[in-house]
Amino acid sequence: MAIFLDKNSVVIVQGMTGSEGRKHTERMIASGTNIAGGVTPGKGGQVVEIAGAQLPVFNSVEEAKTQTGANVSVVFVPPKFAKAAVLEAIAAEIELCVVITEGIPVHDTAIFFAQAQRSGKTRIIGPNCPGIISPGQSNVGITPADITSSGVIGLVSKSGTLTYQMMYELRDLGFTTAIGIGGDPIVGTTHIDALAAFEKDPETKAIVMIGEIGGDAEERAALYIKDHLTKPVVAYVAGFTAPEGKTMGHAGAIVSGASGTAAGKKQALEAVGVKVGKTPSETANLLRSLIK
Amino acid sequence: MDLYEYQAKELFKANQVPTQEGAVVTSAEAAKLAAESFGGATVIKAQVKTGGRGKAGGVKLANDPAAAFTHAQNILGLDIKGHIVKKILVTPAEDIESEFYVSFLVDRSNRSFLCMASVAGGIDIEEVAAKTPEKLAKIQIDPLQGVSLELALAIAREAQIPEEIQDATAEVIMRLWDTFINSDATLVEVNPLVKTADNRVVALDGKVTLDENAFFRHPDFENYVDISNEDPLETAAKAKGLNYVKLDGSVGVIGNGAGLVMSTLDVVAYAGENFGGVKPANFLDIGGGASAQVMADGLEIILSDKDVKSVFVNVFGGITACDAVANGIVQAIEMLSSKENYQQKPIVVRLDGNNAKAGLEILRSANIKNIEIVETMDAAASKAAELAKWAK
Numbered sequence: 001m002a003i004f005l006d007k008n009s010v011v012i013v014q015g016m017t018g019s020e021g022r023k024h025t026e027r028m029i030a031s032g033t034n035i036a037g038g039v040t041p042g043k044g045g046q047v048v049e050i051a052g053a054q055l056p057v058f059n060s061v062e063e064a065k066t067q068t069g070a071n072v073s074v075v076f077v078p079p080k081f082a083k084a085a086v087l088e089a090i091a092a093e094i095e096l097c098v099v100i101t102e103g104i105p106v107h108d109t110a111i112f113f114a115q116a117q118r119s120g121k122t123r124i125i126g127p128n129c130p131g132i133i134s135p136g137q138s139n140v141g142i143t144p145a146d147i148t149s150s151g152v153i154g155l156v157s158k159s160g161t162l163t164y165q166m167m168y169e170l171r172d173l174g175f176t177t178a179i180g181i182g183g184d185p186i187v188g189t190t191h192i193d194a195l196a197a198f199e200k201d202p203e204t205k206a207i208v209m210i211g212e213i214g215g216d217a218e219e220r221a222a223l224y225i226k227d228h229l230t231k232p233v234v235a236y237v238a239g240f241t242a243p244e245g246k247t248m249g250h251a252g253a254i255v256s257g258a259s260g261t262a263a264g265k266k267q268a269l270e271a272v273g274v275k276v277g278k279t280p281s282e283t284a285n286l287l288r289s290l291i292k
Numbered sequence: 293m294d295l296y297e298y299q300a301k302e303l304f305k306a307n308q309v310p311t312q313e314g315a316v317v318t319s320a321e322a323a324k325l326a327a328e329s330f331g332g333a334t335v336i337k338a339q340v341k342t343g344g345r346g347k348a349g350g351v352k353l354a355n356d357p358a359a360a361f362t363h364a365q366n367i368l369g370l371d372i373k374g375h376i377v378k379k380i381l382v383t384p385a386e387d388i389e390s391e392f393y394v395s396f397l398v399d400r401s402n403r404s405f406l407c408m409a410s411v412a413g414g415i416d417i418e419e420v421a422a423k424t425p426e427k428l429a430k431i432q433i434d435p436l437q438g439v440s441l442e443l444a445l446a447i448a449r450e451a452q453i454p455e456e457i458q459d460a461t462a463e464v465i466m467r468l469w470d471t472f473i474n475s476d477a478t479l480v481e482v483n484p485l486v487k488t489a490d491n492r493v494v495a496l497d498g499k500v501t502l503d504e505n506a507f508f509r510h511p512d513f514e515n516y517v518d519i520s521n522e523d524p525l526e527t528a529a530k531a532k533g534l535n536y537v538k539l540d541g542s543v544g545v546i547g548n549g550a551g552l553v554m555s556t557l558d559v560v561a562y563a564g565e566n567f568g569g570v571k572p573a574n575f576l577d578i579g580g581g582a583s584a585q586v587m588a589d590g591l592e593i594i595l596s597d598k599d600v601k602s603v604f605v606n607v608f609g610g611i612t613a614c615d616a617v618a619n620g621i622v623q624a625i626e627m628l629s630s631k632e633n634y635q636q637k638p639i640v641v642r643l644d645g646n647n648a649k650a651g652l653e654i655l656r657s658a659n660i661k662n663i664e665i666v667e668t669m670d671a672a673a674s675k676a677a678e679l680a681k682w683a684k
């Protein structure tokens with residue numbers, strides 16, 4: 001089992017004909033993802049060959065969905081056009097829309113997230129994220145597929161490279177699903193959404209949660225863990241050394257006054273009994289000690 | 293990106309939010325002339341990107357041009373919470389009857405927009421929230437619906453704005469919402485919004501934070517970018533398209549991915565505890581590409597930082613293959629070492645992930661004497677901290 005994404009997922013790529021879209025479509029296919037085609041307005045009817053596959057291009061998500069039965073879309077569209085692309089996926093009632101694009105204005109994200117909430121049909125992951133991988137089943141986004149294979153750990157993280165690092169640290173145990181939820185101020189899927197799904201997933205034995213400075217998602221997750229989780233959870237938080245008021249790479253990674261600090265997040269998590277590692281490798285070891 | 297008060301007020305004007313005339317000056321003499329041209333009493337206001345200027349002595353009432361001169365002289369150069377005052381806003385003094393608070397912001401917790409408003413203005417809103425929360429209205433705004441006149445009135449009522457000016461305040465609330473939306477702001481705050489003796493509702497202060505990701509829609513906002521208060525290394529890094537933040541330690545850090553780099557800083561500081569408190573000197577994310585040129589640009593910035601005693605290059609190859617990164621490092625050192633002012637400093641490298649073995653092999657056979665390869669992130673951080681401690 002896995003969460004949000006599995007071997008039955010049929011995926012279309014929004015922005016497949018662009019250079020990023022094309023490169024990552026190739027990688028996704030190589031890692032076993034069922035890619036059914038792409039969407040690029042104005043290029044409908046073309047067929048592109050990527051990694052030996054003949055992939056149809058459609059003008060709209062609606063059309064792509066009808067023709068291919070896709071239930072997942074992944075967005076590689078530049079920031080300017082990302083809002084329109086995601087709104088299209090929502091209108092077509094795509095179940096899962098994974099938004100990789102970095103640099104989308106937060107007002108645009110607020111709009112498409114509100115629209116997704118209103119329609120109630122589409123889960124959004126991202127923006128500004130590496131995507132989601134259920135090793136051995138499907139890989140949607142830019143996560144390297146060869147770090148590790150399927151296993152018993154569930155991972156949810158704000159950061160891409162820390163996701164990879166943690167998958168590497170725990171490569172002996174493997175993962176049911178690893179989700180990069182993204183580093184923007186507003187994201188479609190939160191730590192809590194992933195924790196809830198991992199708790200229900202019978203194959204996930206333990207969970208690693210990676211947070212970073214900014215906002216209060218980790219504090220909220222801590223409260224959720226206290227009330228709802230029975231599985232072991234360990235956490236890692238990045239940004240203890242970040243100065244106040246500076247954006248650290250991710251648009252959402254900023255300490256404002258006394259709020260959003262790594263120390264505050266660590267404290268909130270430890271207060272509910274979640275062990276928080278000082279380094280990624282210490283975090284991996286904490287998890288090992290919990291499932292032995 | 294935060295704006296100065298005078299810039300916030302420019303946006304207010306453009307969106308028909310009632311505010312005052314003002315002149316931005318950089319000398320006491322000019323402040324006096326501005327006060328003369330306005331006539332009557334003026335307020336001399338330090339322009340720094342931080343709140344609480346009033347308490348810090350950065351906002352003074354001047355009854356005549358001579359007083360404007362004296363106040364301006366005292367305020368220019370003042371240090372307000374680490375911000376040195378270089379510009380002053382001279383603005384007519386209003387006859388204030390009462391002070392309120394209104395803001396719109398991106399509400400990360402609810403992944404939506406939020407309006408906060410209160411009859412208790414002119415003081416820190418955190419203080420109002422803590423001491424008299426019943427006076428602070430917090431209203432969720434549906435991004436798909438926006439703020440109608442009806443909602444604006446409801447906000448004014450819930451904030452306990454006096455009845456006789458609720459209509460006028462609601463009007464201002466709608467204009468502030470326009471400012472928020474039209475500017476792609478993440479924060480628009482007015483504290484205080486005042487009722488004057490002649491019953492006008494006016495924004496006396498303004499704080500606006502803009503979303504830099506939306507600048508493609510607002511080419512004119514580039515004018516608000518202000519490098520005079522930036523660290524020169526940050527300015528140089530920005531010019532090269534690098535994501536760099538200067539910190540106050542001695543271990544220069546380069547990595548790929550914001551999360552991994554933040555983590556690297558922490559791990560360096562943690563390891564540094566064993567070496568008398570060695571800390572990271574900077575945040576630098578070279579992103580996914582990590583070409584030789586990007587690596588060279590990054591190394592050049594870091595090596596030119598006189599506080600840097602050692603460098604830690606920490607890369608986890610995801611999409612980027614480590615052999616490409618290793619070639620980048622080798623070529624970067626070649627490029628830089630041929631430059632006249634090349635500063636040789638010890639560099640600790642840790643590569644993992646995609647093609648790490650090949651990457652390490654490239655580094656080893658390049659045989660660059662100030663490069664040291666360490667296998668794990670924790671051990672490499674410790675090595676870099678140790679080297680920084682013993683460097684002269």
Ligand SMILES: Nc1ncnc2c1ncn2[C@@H]1O[C@H](COP(=O)(O)OP(=O)(O)O)[C@@H](O)[C@H]1O
Nearest residue numbers: 335343344345346384385386414483484496497
């Ligand atoms: N133009 C003005 N006329 C009269 N009083 C003013 C004026 N501008 C500011 N003040 C007073 O000074 C106080 C502080 O000014 P403000 O602009 O809010 O700075 P800060 O919030 O940084 O302290 C206000 O609450 C108000 O009482």
Ligand SMILES: [Mg+2]
Nearest residue numbers: 344483484497
């Ligand atoms: Mg104020």
